[in-house]
Amino acid sequence: MRALETVRLAIDQDKLLRYAALSNDFNPLHVDPVFAATTPMGGVIAHGTLSLNLLFEAIERTVGMPVGGSHVVDVRFKRPARIGDVMEAGGVEQADGSFVVWVRNQHGEPVIEGVACFAEGGTDA
Amino acid sequence: MKDVPILAAAPEPLTYDQFEPGRSLGAMELAIDAEMLDQWEALYGYRSLGATLPLAFAPLLLVRAMLTIAAPRPPGNIHVGQTYRIERMPRAGDPIAATVSCVSKEIRKGRRIVELEVALAERRGAPPIVTGNSTIFWAR
Numbered sequence A: 001m002r003a004l005e006t007v008r009l010a011i012d013q014d015k016l017l018r019y020a021a022l023s024n025d026f027n028p029l030h031v032d033p034v035f036a037a038t039t040p041m042g043g044v045i046a047h048g049t050l051s052l053n054l055l056f057e058a059i060e061r062t063v064g065m066p067v068g069g070s071h072v073v074d075v076r077f078k079r080p081a082r083i084g085d086v087m088e089a090g091g092v093e094q095a096d097g098s099f100v101v102w103v104r105n106q107h108g109e110p111v112i113e114g115v116a117c118f119a120e121g122g123t124d125a
Numbered sequence B: 001m002k003d004v005p006i007l008a009a010a011p012e013p014l015t016y017d018q019f020e021p022g023r024s025l026g027a028m029e030l031a032i033d034a035e036m037l038d039q040w041e042a043l044y045g046y047r048s049l050g051a052t053l054p055l056a057f058a059p060l061l062l063v064r065a066m067l068t069i070a071a072p073r074p075p076g077n078i079h080v081g082q083t084y085r086i087e088r089m090p091r092a093g094d095p096i097a098a099t100v101s102c103v104s105k106e107i108r109k110g111r112r113i114v115e116l117e118v119a120l121a122e123r124r125g126a127p128p129i130v131t132g133n134s135t136i137f138w139a140r
Helices: A013-023 A033-037 A048-063 B034-044 B057-069
Strands: A007-010 A071-077 A086-093 A099-104 A110-117 B024-030 B078-086 B096-108 B111-121 B130-138
Touching: A007 A048, A013 A048, A013 B034, A013 B057, A048 A071, A048 A086, A048 A099, A048 A110, A048 B034, A048 B057, B024 B057, B057 B078, B057 B096, B057 B111, B057 B130
Parallel strands: none
Antiparallel strands: A007 A086, A071 A110, A071 B078, A086 A099, A099 A110, B024 B096, B078 B130, B096 B111, B111 B130
16 A cells, blocks of 8 residues: 655744735734634644645655546544644555545644545546 | 736625525636745745646645635634645646635534635636635634
């Protein structure tokens, strides 16, 4: 069974601000520590797709772009990532050819989980 | 990045009651310029892995279009799930037409659940090359 190439990223305030500009998502929950401290989250959390993008990088580095079909990725956001966390994206192939995929924090806890099917070499996913 | 919204955003936060399954929320043109690629490289440490935009630009472009068109949003929304279908990625500098529509909505266990679809195409009306469906707990 194949595994996706592992991709890691340490989350810090600078990265959150850069991603806010890239995504046009300046929700104060992501960029304003004072406001975020007053919410049920208790502090700033990272944009979900900031971490998710690591999974897509892992997919491209491992299986490349779609060929003859579409890559399909279905994920759920399980818990927030916070400043100081180190995200690690990966995945492992299943018997049916699909992949179980994830992004986990430095404690091994799932931040994002899902399944993916890839179009490789003319096989529609 | 000089995005061009085609329909103006609503003046007040969108509410659950306003969503109509099957109805488009709007469209826009996305543009990727060198500044955006610089920001990406500074964040993720690479600019491209091939001839096109990175595969990881798919989530970025979809969320950027959704947040621009489905706006403003009430505070407290929670993005819980996402499905992507990617046929191919555009090249940097290619025009990208984005449309956002409501696929479904339902109230389950007291939660207002809205599914929005964002489709990216090479021009308005063309078949999508990237599609994303977001499941969101809508706050009100």
